[in-house]
Amino acid sequence: MPAPARSLPDPRLPLHARLRDDLARRLAAGEWPPETALPSETALAAAYGVAVNTLRRAFEQLAREGLVERRQGRGTFVRRPALRGSMLRFFRQAEREGGAEIVPESRILARAVAPLPAWAAHGLGLAPGLRGLRLDRLRRWAGSPLLVEEIWLRLPDFARLAKRSPEAFGALLYPLYESECGRVVARVEDEITVGRADAALARQLDIAAGEPVVEVGRVAFTADGVAIEARRAWGRADRFRYRATAT
Amino acid sequence: MPAPARSLPDPRLPLHARLRDDLARRLAAGEWPPETALPSETALAAAYGVAVNTLRRAFEQLAREGLVERRQGRGTFVRRPALRGSMLRFFRQAEREGGAEIVPESRILARAVAPLPAWAAHGLGLAPGLRGLRLDRLRRWAGSPLLVEEIWLRLPDFARLAKRSPEAFGALLYPLYESECGRVVARVEDEITVGRADAALARQLDIAAGEPVVEVGRVAFTADGVAIEARRAWGRADRFRYRATAT
């Protein structure tokens, strides 16, 4: 077997796993734009100097992970890793209407660089007392408040967001993380509990104090497992709905 | 290739898919007890008259689905399809303590054969007005009420449960479905919402009327996609906690 055309990590791993890792790296580096076809199996296998079936195993793994999509007779295509982890999936109003995804309006209420609270430091895996970027956000739906969020971001990764005009944040944060700071959220972990609104939260959500609210605690990770965002979100409990399937 | 040793379904499917289906059928039929090793790759491949690699694809699929577990150097073992869909996964008190799973005590409060309510008929995919078996159940944890459940089962599948002594139901229903009625729950779909306790529910849960409660609506399916159970469960909202991961 001729020497591989590219350096591959950890030679103890099976060849197909190393191929998968290297292809994932090249995909993450943007070597092939989304929705375009990768080189064919035979071409890539020849470039790496491996058997076609070995490269196929790597492709199959990437397809299972959702990074690429295989289409018989056409090619293997890059998939944009559409995260199905929107905070809105927990609330009825945020669902499709007539097929299109509806995104509520967002407003940044406050922004500050400040010491991380204990829960955020813990979520980010940082020492308490280190500084982070705090965003307070209100999301509305058809004019009425839907979600209040307190978001803490790792610094200095997100330093550019500390300077950007709060009006120019747009409705969605994760695309902004990617375009402004080069950080792509690949996985989120959410923990849902039910509580009651105190006076301040009730005022923001336009409900009576003491009404039940759903709290979602979140930590968001990049593909290499680094926690970049810790978040707490509160929404009206009567708007909450979540569907779970277990096997 | 010699004729397969066993009849395989739908010849249009790829061979490895037909092998997977046939092996899944034999597993479901209990041909090999759980925790025992299946015949080796080479033996099974020879019995089916296919190449080892083709049989491997079927095994890999079954392993991904959790029906079998492959152990290098030892064999391929039957896994009991441990459903990770307990209603208790939504409530904190139901978690492990010192490593062991703790199951709350259960009591059947009422049982009746009666016309299905609309929501249960819809969940079971049956015409409203057909009769089902209703179970009302209370689950307690450390002496205090945790969950109230209204369960509707398809008839005549579960007719034997209409005669069994309510004291002899035990703490878990799904194993009973299997042992008494031959129905194995393979998948559940849950929908979680938040409401408030009316007087009757509050009394059963030992909380004040108007306190927030979490309602879980469930439909349970067998491996072949037949809905056999529709359920509504109510628990104290302050005991609710659910962790979700999205990618």
Added chain:
DNA sequence: AAGTGGTCTAGACCACATT
């Protein structure tokens, strides 16, 4: 030493999509 699953190769043929 023998048996198991895991990896890798090489090649034939098929199904699908585009030119």
Added chain:
DNA sequence: ATGTGGTCTAGACCACTTT
């Protein structure tokens, strides 16, 4: 007609486990 991915085969060698 050509190129793509999908299936299937046959066999070599490796790593792990048990005897």
